[in-house]
Amino acid sequence: MTRDQILSAAVEVLRRYGPAKATVVDVARALKVSHGSVYRHFPSKAALREAVMERWLRESHTLLDAVMAGDGPADVRLRDWLATLFAAKRKKALDDEELFATYMALLGDASEVIEQHIDHLLGQLREIISDGVARGEFAVQDPAATARAVFDASLRFHSPVHAADWGRAEIDEEFDALCVLILDGVRAR
Amino acid sequence: MTRDQILSAAVEVLRRYGPAKATVVDVARALKVSHGSVYRHFPSKAALREAVMERWLRESHTLLDAVMAGDGPADVRLRDWLATLFAAKRKKALDDEELFATYMALLGDASEVIEQHIDHLLGQLREIISDGVARGEFAVQDPAATARAVFDASLRFHSPVHAADWGRAEIDEEFDALCVLILDGVRAR
Numbered sequence: 001m002t003r004d005q006i007l008s009a010a011v012e013v014l015r016r017y018g019p020a021k022a023t024v025v026d027v028a029r030a031l032k033v034s035h036g037s038v039y040r041h042f043p044s045k046a047a048l049r050e051a052v053m054e055r056w057l058r059e060s061h062t063l064l065d066a067v068m069a070g071d072g073p074a075d076v077r078l079r080d081w082l083a084t085l086f087a088a089k090r091k092k093a094l095d096d097e098e099l100f101a102t103y104m105a106l107l108g109d110a111s112e113v114i115e116q117h118i119d120h121l122l123g124q125l126r127e128i129i130s131d132g133v134a135r136g137e138f139a140v141q142d143p144a145a146t147a148r149a150v151f152d153a154s155l156r157f158h159s160p161v162h163a164a165d166w167g168r169a170e171i172d173e174e175f176d177a178l179c180v181l182i183l184d185g186v187r188a189r
Numbered sequence: 190m191t192r193d194q195i196l197s198a199a200v201e202v203l204r205r206y207g208p209a210k211a212t213v214v215d216v217a218r219a220l221k222v223s224h225g226s227v228y229r230h231f232p233s234k235a236a237l238r239e240a241v242m243e244r245w246l247r248e249s250h251t252l253l254d255a256v257m258a259g260d261g262p263a264d265v266r267l268r269d270w271l272a273t274l275f276a277a278k279r280k281k282a283l284d285d286e287e288l289f290a291t292y293m294a295l296l297g298d299a300s301e302v303i304e305q306h307i308d309h310l311l312g313q314l315r316e317i318i319s320d321g322v323a324r325g326e327f328a329v330q331d332p333a334a335t336a337r338a339v340f341d342a343s344l345r346f347h348s349p350v351h352a353a354d355w356g357r358a359e360i361d362e363e364f365d366a367l368c369v370l371i372l373d374g375v376r377a378r
Contacts, residue, residue, distance in 0.1 A: 142366075149366040153342035161350045177331075177338040185374030 001033060003041050003051075010052050015098060019105045024048060046109065053110040056103060057117040060088035068124055074132030075183050078150070081128060082179060085121070086157040093163040104160055122147050129186060139188035146186060153182055190222060192230050192240075199241050204287060208294045213237060235298065242299040245292055246306040249277035257313055263321030264372050267339070270317060271368060274310070275346040282352040293349055311336050318375060328377035335375060342371055 009030045013022045024045050028035040042048040067080045093100045107114065125147035132138030140146040156162045157175050165171060198219045202211045213234050217224040231237040256269045282289045296303065314336035321327030329335040345351045346364050354360060 141369075145362070145366040146370060148363055149370040152345045152363060152367050153370060155345050155351070156341045162344070173334075174337055174341060177334040178341050180330075181335060181338040181342060181371065181374040183374075185370040185372075189378045 001031065001037060004055075005031065006038055006041055006048070007052055007055050010048055011056075011099070014052065014102050014106075015096075019049075019102050049106055050110050050113050053103065053106055054113045054116075056092075057113065060085065060092075061120065063088055064121075064124060068127065074128055074135060074137045075187060078125075078128050078132070078186070079179050079183060081124065082150075082154055082157070082182070083175075086154075086175060089158050089160065089163075090166045093160065093166055100160070100163065104163075107160070118151075122151055125150055132186065137188055138186045140186055150182055150186070154178065190220065190226060190230075193244075195220065195227055195230055195237070196241055196244050199237055200245075200288070203241065203291050203295075204285075208238075208291050238295055239299050239302050242292065242295055243302045243305075245281075246302065248281075249274065250309065252277055253310075253313060257316065263317055263324060263326045264376060267314075267317050267321070267375070268368050268372060270313065271339075271343055271346070271371070272364075275343075275364060278347045278349065278352075279355045282349065282355055289349070289352065293352075296349070307340075311340055314339050321375065326377055327375045329375055339371055339375070343367065 006027065010022075010027045013026045013030055016022075017026060024038050024042075025035050027048070028038045031038070038048070042051060063084050064081060067077060067084050070077055070080070092103075122144075126143050129138060129140060129143040129146050129150070133140060133143060156165060157178065168174075195216065199211075199216050202215045202219055205211075206215060213227050213231075214224050216237070217227045220227070227237070231240060252273050253270060256266060256273050259266055259269070281292075311333075315332050318327060318329060318332040318335050318339070322329060322332060345354060346367065357363075
């Protein structure tokens, strides 16, 4: 039995029972193994939940990594990166609302995992911005501070607390207007 | 008995009993009047709550109106406006956490009042941006779309769902970096 099989079973259990009721015993039962076999991989219910959250957050990384691998103009890459992140988060929120609500309920318990996720995203933004500066396409004083500013400026389009807005009719138009503001904000004059 | 006296009593009742338990009868009792006298001004508990929320949201308007009255460079006014809004929201969140939590609980019931508040803010942003364009200081295609983009870009610094961040040590630095990004995004080249 792999770590990944346990995580998939844990997601199903969370979806079925909700985060308040789901237990490690339920996960073991779904896998038809003893709860000891689950504890061998995850020492506690908290550790299992953090691993579920981590895998969920990581799913968007693959698509972002593909954007990072590109070597076109930095402004195209920055816009792609923001659009890819928004699309990934929106897909999660709208495709499976029940599971998304479950993840939302777990957010408070997984602050370390979330911090690592945000650090990963900030690192990618810094890389695109630094590259843009090196190419003479962007002009910013401090790429790390600008990465944080771009992350903050786009919160409405990736932070799950704003998920209720993602089904609005105007949301794509508003995303486009925000991208124009951000790109004009970093572009060299 | 004025409308404003009823609203002040309602705030105290909400603070004391919480939004789930507070009733119109409690408000009348606090004012030592019959509940009929309260109903004469506010036909329902919902109407009273909306009026409380409206007054609360309006309190930040006075300070913003003072910024609007200025006639200095548009970039200074835009930055002042963002800083004034952030300071007003942060003060509300940190000065009286219990009351702030009460208002948060009421947010869902007062969507129309909140929409009016946001429209008012968007109107002020559009006015500053249009004025900047007229003076040749800003260059944007569509002031209304840019107003929305600036509002969205600064969400972390005025939306109550982000209030937990407002006590962070880095928050002022991060606000400054965001303002640089926004101002560089609208400035004429």
